[in-house]
Amino acid sequence: MPPVFPLECVPNVSEGRRPEVVARLAAAVSSPPGVRLLDVSSDPDHNRSVLTLAGDAEGLLQGLLALYEVALDEIDLTRHQGVHPRVGAVDVVPFVPLGDTPMAAAVAAAERLAAEVERRFALPVYLYERAARTPERAALAAIRRGQFEGLPARMADPLWAPDFGPARVHPTAGVTVIGARFFLIAFNAVLDTPDVAVARAVARKVRESGGGLPAVRAMGVYLASRGRAQVSMNLVDFRRTPLLRALERVRAEAAALGAQVVESELIGLMPEEAALGVARDALLLPSLPALIEERLEGSLGRRIP
């Protein structure tokens, strides 16, 4: 039997250009027993890395504290540039329940980490999504509005006092956003145009907040390293909007503006059910394809996280 991990955790750090720093962050976060590092995805244009971890609450807590230590040492947001919005060196840390774990356990892990981050690093913490203490803080985009550069003005407003830590911006590490949520698929579509206005227009049409697809968040960014614009998406419920439907909508909206999707990318990992759903939809199958490996393993009952 493989070990059972109750939680996934997906820290997003504001460093995607120095592989040696990403390696130190990855080594630190996965050093405790009870933590497994599943994936590291770095992007130089976003200047951001997404680490995917699985573990128990105690192991993840210790690993994440080690990650904060390295990040505070290495990352200086006053000199950080990247196309992805960010407010912190350790920008956002979501806990995700795996298997039978209740969401409350993910919320508890978020709160415990927030308290420790306050105690050890005197860093302001906002709790978001399922861990949010006020409705305005549920949406990550709302917390990140104005980014690192806008934090001093924002934190002068008592309404935006942090949930943990001091009400003053850390000079190089900003703030950090910690929370709990369900599984999410980060999926980006690269356009054949360098015009970021096209990507932004497509993103506005595709995302739920613009009246587009349910459970889809999207923004348009410019990738200098590739000279192309990108529609960067989060699919927060792939059963409501499957991946292929999201891509087809992006294609249609881009085509209406004279642009094409040339390639796409997955940031981090996706559940097998989501990948098999793409095969089902693309092949016009009536149900998810049956795999010989699953039958051989007798793991037919294997569930998505």
Place this chain on the structure above:
Amino acid sequence: MPPVFPLECVPNVSEGRRPEVVARLAAAVSSPPGVRLLDVSSDPDHNRSVLTLAGDAEGLLQGLLALYEVALDEIDLTRHQGVHPRVGAVDVVPFVPLGDTPMAAAVAAAERLAAEVERRFALPVYLYERAARTPERAALAAIRRGQFEGLPARMADPLWAPDFGPARVHPTAGVTVIGARFFLIAFNAVLDTPDVAVARAVARKVRESGGGLPAVRAMGVYLASRGRAQVSMNLVDFRRTPLLRALERVRAEAAALGAQVVESELIGLMPEEAALGVARDALLLPSLPALIEERLEGSLGRRIP
């Protein structure tokens, strides 16, 4: 550790309309230790069932002999109708090497089964594909030409003396074709037309023997139960022609004849790599998507059969 099965075996039996008979066949074939029944796919129009098994050579031999016994008892080809070509009650029995198993082991399993079928049932046996003893018998389609009804004339020709068993057709069970081959994906596309001529024309364009896609076999059949024509395909190397490319070619050839693909179906199982390949191709990803379940299991090195 799950048990390691050296061989897959995929008997195709000429019964797809009587579920109780299919159940007896499935129970018989999977009764010995060392055999696992992975899948049963029955089709009433084809009047055929495909059983997917994994096991060791001895277990499969015993299970298959039990299958022949039930099939000879239950299936009468003089009264069998179906759109899929067939020459036997147990029409074709391919052994497929799994994992590190050499093809020679699959050939040996085929030969041993052929000898036992001769001894116990006095049934004529042709060996095909990797187990074929003459080049003319490598292709299953060549052995099956003329079907059950054409067997008496064919077997009068000494060139078509069976490899095992008597040179006379079994009155109700015909002959049986046993062999060894690599993994194969059976994939059917259903058209929006009842015109089988369209499906046949599409099949001729798509299949390798007609100058179409490499490693693709195809035929057109009519599905009375659905009132639709179907392009029935075998993909014998999904790395050379991935599933999505085969479907897209069927769509294009059908569209040229004014028809559309309305749905598709997978008969039996596919390797995970083939399904993830569809996700990669449909989503325009640079590589197979990374799955959280695989990373959690530490089964990254898991290979296709």
